[in-house]
Amino acid sequence: MKTPVSPATVQRLPLYLRCLDELPADAERVSSSELAALAGVTPAQVRKDLSCLGSYGVRGVGYSVAGLTQQIRRALGLTREIAVIVVGAGNLGRALAGYGGFGESGFAVVGLFDSDPGAVGGRVGDLVVEPVGRLADAARTRGAAIGVIATPADAAQEVADLLVSAGVASILNFAPTVIGVPDGVEVRRVDLATELQVLSFYLNRGAS
């Protein structure tokens, strides 16, 4: 089965990619059970997920590590480097912009913006903080495909609108608020307080 990749599967593909990476360098093949153990899911789940992308598995043997890695990267659209813009040069924004893991995963931060004139001009790794006024223009000329919002909550909606108007159709929102976007724009929220609150729930669960 080729095309119908379910959202649940999409969310797990990057996980498999990581697990493949953590395999011993001399490993040529993996079985669904091995991969499942590393990823913390069931073997059947792994096989179902991988079968969605026209599998390269060999019955009786397993999957080629290199081949499978390539297949997953292609399915995720990681064949070319993707340009990412980060908005908000506070602690979180700088941490994100300076995070080395981007490059290895096929992403490149091509711009870091902030509305505070005091922050503009500051350097983070190879990047120089630019004023938000240049965001839209920079997003277009540098071909940014993904925008990361690392601003306070009250600026998030405004930044989202800016990104959308600049043609950025994928947004990763670290601001602790819900942003509204037009249809066709994909938003993913990462909220620290939310994560802690969910953990809090299960904390009391386990105790009772």
Next chain:
Amino acid sequence: MKTPVSPATVQRLPLYLRCLDELPADAERVSSSELAALAGVTPAQVRKDLSCLGSYGVRGVGYSVAGLTQQIRRALGLTREIAVIVVGAGNLGRALAGYGGFGESGFAVVGLFDSDPGAVGGRVGDLVVEPVGRLADAARTRGAAIGVIATPADAAQEVADLLVSAGVASILNFAPTVIGVPDGVEVRRVDLATELQVLSFYLNRGAS
């Protein structure tokens, strides 16, 4: 329906809490439709979720903002402040430890640790970076309930083991790797590369 709160619902309760917070200060009541619009879900979803915690809704009117907030906080176990420990004082760890939103959400960072002697002693807000050697002891004496891992990938498993042995049964893992823990320990993963890779998938989806 009182007790059976599904995982999917648990994940949305913090979201509702945020939306309630963003309501105009003079709002006394909300309808499921209003809340749904803010949260980006359906009204039926909101009602189902809220009915799980013995609802305080009034038919024909809506929910009391204050009452509902209290109900959700109680369901999540946010009646007392929860002590959190952060391990890893790199960019991300310092950003997390210094994040003000913790306190407002009912959490308090009671310790920040790092294995690098050069980082130990550094100050982040009110906190002083301590050596990991003191982690287990500090976790116990300060009653830490949640541990946040903000180390590089290769240190994550070791830190997780330390946290578990110190009695921390809830872990929020920002390290780009999968950690193994005993049954009964709850782990949530937040992985930047994973989020970007998922966005990448839908990027190509929308374009084709």
Next chain:
DNA sequence: ACATGTGAAGCGCTTCACAGCG
């Protein structure tokens, strides 16, 4: 013999539609 690929069953979550109540 062994591990993949896959229909089918099982399960949980979402959506619908309406009864119930202020």
Next chain:
DNA sequence: CGCTGTGAAGCGCTTCACATGT
């Protein structure tokens, strides 16, 4: 009349079990 609360239908995801292929 309006909005909540909820059985029931619908849908998607996970798990099972086994046929398939090497």
